[in-house]
Amino acid sequence: xxxxxxxNLLKEERRFAPPAELAANxxxxxxxxxxxxxxxxxxxxxxARRLSWAKEPTETLDWSNPPFAKWFKDxxxxxxxxxxxxxxxxxxxxxTAIHFEGEPGDSRTITYAELQREVSKxxxxxxxxxxxxxxxxxxxxxxxxxxxxxxxACARLGAPHSVVFGGxxxxxxxxxxxxxxxxxxxxxxxxxxxxxxxxxxxxVDDAVARVDSVRHVLVVRRTGQDVAWTEGRDVWWHEVVDRxxxxxEAQPMAAEHPLFILYTSGTTGKPxxxxxxxGGYLTQVSYTHHAVFDLKPETDVFWCTxxxxxxxxxxxxxxxxxxxxxxxxxxxxxxxxxxxxRWWEVVQKxxxxxxxxxxxxxxxxxxxxxxxxxxxxxxxxxxxxSVGEPINPEAWxxxxxxxxxxxxxxxxxxxQTETGGIMISPLPGVTETKPGSAQVxxxxxxxxxxxxxxxxxxxxxxxxxxxxxxxxxMLRTIWGDDQRYQDTYWxxxxxxxxxxxxxxxxDDGDIWLLGRVDDVMLVSGHNISTTEVESALVSHPKxxxxxxxxxxxxxxxxxxxxxxxxxxGAEEVDGLVEELRxxxxxxxxxIAKPKRxxxxxxxxxxRSGKIMRRLLRDVAENRQVGDVTTxxxxxxxDLIQAKLPSAS
Ligand code: WT7
Numbered sequence: 001x002x003x004x005x006x007x008n009l010l011k012e013e014r015r016f017a018p019p020a021e022l023a024a025n026x027x028x029x030x031x032x033x034x035x036x037x038x039x040x041x042x043x044x045x046x047x048a049r050r051l052s053w054a055k056e057p058t059e060t061l062d063w064s065n066p067p068f069a070k071w072f073k074d075x076x077x078x079x080x081x082x083x084x085x086x087x088x089x090x091x092x093x094x095x096t097a098i099h100f101e102g103e104p105g106d107s108r109t110i111t112y113a114e115l116q117r118e119v120s121k122x123x124x125x126x127x128x129x130x131x132x133x134x135x136x137x138x139x140x141x142x143x144x145x146x147x148x149x150x151x152x153a154c155a156r157l158g159a160p161h162s163v164v165f166g167g168x169x170x171x172x173x174x175x176x177x178x179x180x181x182x183x184x185x186x187x188x189x190x191x192x193x194x195x196x197x198x199x200x201x202x203x204v205d206d207a208v209a210r211v212d213s214v215r216h217v218l219v220v221r222r223t224g225q226d227v228a229w230t231e232g233r234d235v236w237w238h239e240v241v242d243r244x245x246x247x248x249e250a251q252p253m254a255a256e257h258p259l260f261i262l263y264t265s266g267t268t269g270k271p272x273x274x275x276x277x278x279g280g281y282l283t284q285v286s287y288t289h290h291a292v293f294d295l296k297p298e299t300d301v302f303w304c305t306x307x308x309x310x311x312x313x314x315x316x317x318x319x320x321x322x323x324x325x326x327x328x329x330x331x332x333x334x335x336x337x338x339x340x341x342r343w344w345e346v347v348q349k350x351x352x353x354x355x356x357x358x359x360x361x362x363x364x365x366x367x368x369x370x371x372x373x374x375x376x377x378x379x380x381x382x383x384x385x386s387v388g389e390p391i392n393p394e395a396w397x398x399x400x401x402x403x404x405x406x407x408x409x410x411x412x413x414x415x416q417t418e419t420g421g422i423m424i425s426p427l428p429g430v431t432e433t434k435p436g437s438a439q440v441x442x443x444x445x446x447x448x449x450x451x452x453x454x455x456x457x458x459x460x461x462x463x464x465x466x467x468x469x470x471x472x473x474m475l476r477t478i479w480g481d482d483q484r485y486q487d488t489y490w491x492x493x494x495x496x497x498x499x500x501x502x503x504x505x506x507d508d509g510d511i512w513l514l515g516r517v518d519d520v521m522l523v524s525g526h527n528i529s530t531t532e533v534e535s536a537l538v539s540h541p542k543x544x545x546x547x548x549x550x551x552x553x554x555x556x557x558x559x560x561x562x563x564x565x566x567x568x569g570a571e572e573v574d575g576l577v578e579e580l581r582x583x584x585x586x587x588x589x590x591i592a593k594p595k596r597x598x599x600x601x602x603x604x605x606x607r608s609g610k611i612m613r614r615l616l617r618d619v620a621e622n623r624q625v626g627d628v629t630t631x632x633x634x635x636x637x638d639l640i641q642a643k644l645p646s647a648s
Contacts, residue, residue: 026429054252071280103333122153142191165309255279273479280472289320420473521550
């Protein structure tokens with residue numbers, strides 16, 4: 001985001017009070033903030049009671065070994081039972097759980113009773129295929145009901161799923177299957193995308209051929225396209241699932257039993273397998289879905305347009321809405337197939353009341369024109385949500401005006417794969433909203449903005465977003481890499497969770513998110529990614545490795561500062577630094593030319609091999625170097641600092 005738009009953001013003076021009727025009937029009122037403030041753990045213990053526990057927890061949080069949290073650790077529950085069976089047992093079996101809308105126009109309505117039968121059959125089928133509690137199952141699917149059924153069947157068995165977005169390549173799928181050591185892959189022949197069948201099975205065949213762990217591939221027939229078949233390994237969903245008994249006894253799991261792994265790509269290194277567990281995760285996604293979307297399960301029709309391959313789909317298509325007994329829309333395709341009004345046609349068809357999407361989609365709709373949503377009856381909508389990146393105020397205003405009839409509240413929800421559930425958002429019945437700001441931590445959530453030295457910034461100040469207390473749906477670790485979990489999230493600011501986002505507090509203390517800090521530098525109003533500059537440096541024949549940081553600079557906001565390891569034998573001759581600077585300028589443009597380049601012998605790395613940029617930033621900003629205890633070799637920083645006088 002440019003300086004100019006940042007300044008504009010904070011000048012934003014438009015305010016929108018909650019509609020009186022919504023405020024009067026809101027699920028959550030201002031009192032929740034007070035309750036949570038007075039007794040944060042008591043507040044979460046009360047939210048956990050939204051769920052049905054086979055064994056009620058007596059302990060809320062065990063934080064005796066930070067940053068490894070245990071929430072509700074002596075409690076036991078079954079997540080799938082909470083999302084499906086208990087609603088049927090409460091007499092709500094005939095309620096619609098899912099209105100499925102396929103891209104070609106086929107549709108299916110699935111009640112909670114039907115969902116219970118489908119999930120039970122799928123759980124029985126997975127058991128027949130040898131899946132046991134604790135085994136990992138990869139899911140690589142289009143947006144169809146079987147995907148939700150597959151996830152819930154895994155949850156029912158205590159077999160952590162790893163959903164891989166259907167748009168990812170065979171390569172990405174193979175890496176994720178391998179890292180999670182998945183035993184079974186659930187996929188389909190393909191799905192419908194942009195008006196035609198798009199294959200999935202070939203990528204699975206390719207990926208599975210490269211790994212050893214997969215015993216079975218369970219294939220849903222969606223498009224009917226031809227698929228290659230490996231006898232003995234591949235099985236059709238309709239052949240094994242359809243013939244299973246319609247009942248399955250869900251076993252209780254410990255609250256901390258792993259529920260799923262979801263990989264985030266990040267900018268460097270291999271993808272991180274974010275691990276979420278059962279009781280705390282379900283508590284927070286259930287509570288936030290109830291509070292932020294003000295869901296009235298008897299009358300609302302909820303629609304989250306995300307793909308289930310992302311965390312938004314996990315938390316606000318599968319676990320949040322279903323745990324709350326919601327009726328929701330599941331749409332397979334793209335917003336502009338077969339026409340640019342498709343989403344609004346779906347809203348009209350099902351009478352969607354709560355709609356949750358991403359700024360990028362809103363901007364696309366803006367581009368397509370106001371006349372498109374105007375052709376549809378959107379009067380059922382009463383609440384709109386946004387997630388995924390900062391929403392610029394103009395997109396926010398367009399969303400409210402053209403989708404929300406100039407009256408529905410908008411909740412701008414900040415969270416991450418790692419946080420599991422929504423963390424910062426207005427409450428629709430309480431908060432006076434500001435276009436472009438996620439505003440306030442939810443009740444029970446502690447977030448603030450700190451400067452480089454971890455001091456909380458005053459109102460009006462900017463810095464880094466941190467979470468200052470553990471929360472129920474927090475990631476528990478990075479799958480198989482506790483050290484990387486600590487290094488990535490808990491080492492930049494002592495005892496605080498570093499979210500990796502820049503943020504600013506306005507004069508009211510409301511939070512404005514400004515994008516990722518790690519990978520993006522702000523140089524004279526231009527966003528430049530550290531990885532891009534590193535890649536450009538490494539493309540020079542004399543450079544072996546590079547680490548780039550943005551250092552505060554009075555003229556340009558940040559200045560690009562690069563640390564390079566020269567290739568074996570390369571001499572640090574006069575003019576080399578200049579040569580490298582021009583090389584980057586040629587590759588990326590003059591604006592990306594590093595201000596300083598410092599050849600060094602080593603880069604500071606953690607045991608897991610991650611470059612600790614914060615230490616380099618300390619050097620670049622002429623500060624005393626921070627904590628080096630997590631470095632693989634703590635003498636590296638001394639070597640780097642010894643070189644400093646020659647830095648230009
Ligand atoms: C990153 C997390 C949360 C589900 C989707 C993305 C950015 C997310 C907002 C928002 C400003 C936002 C942040 C965050 N982000 N929501 N409302 N305002 N930025 O999950 O892929 O894990 O990405 O998305 O940069 O750190 P994710």
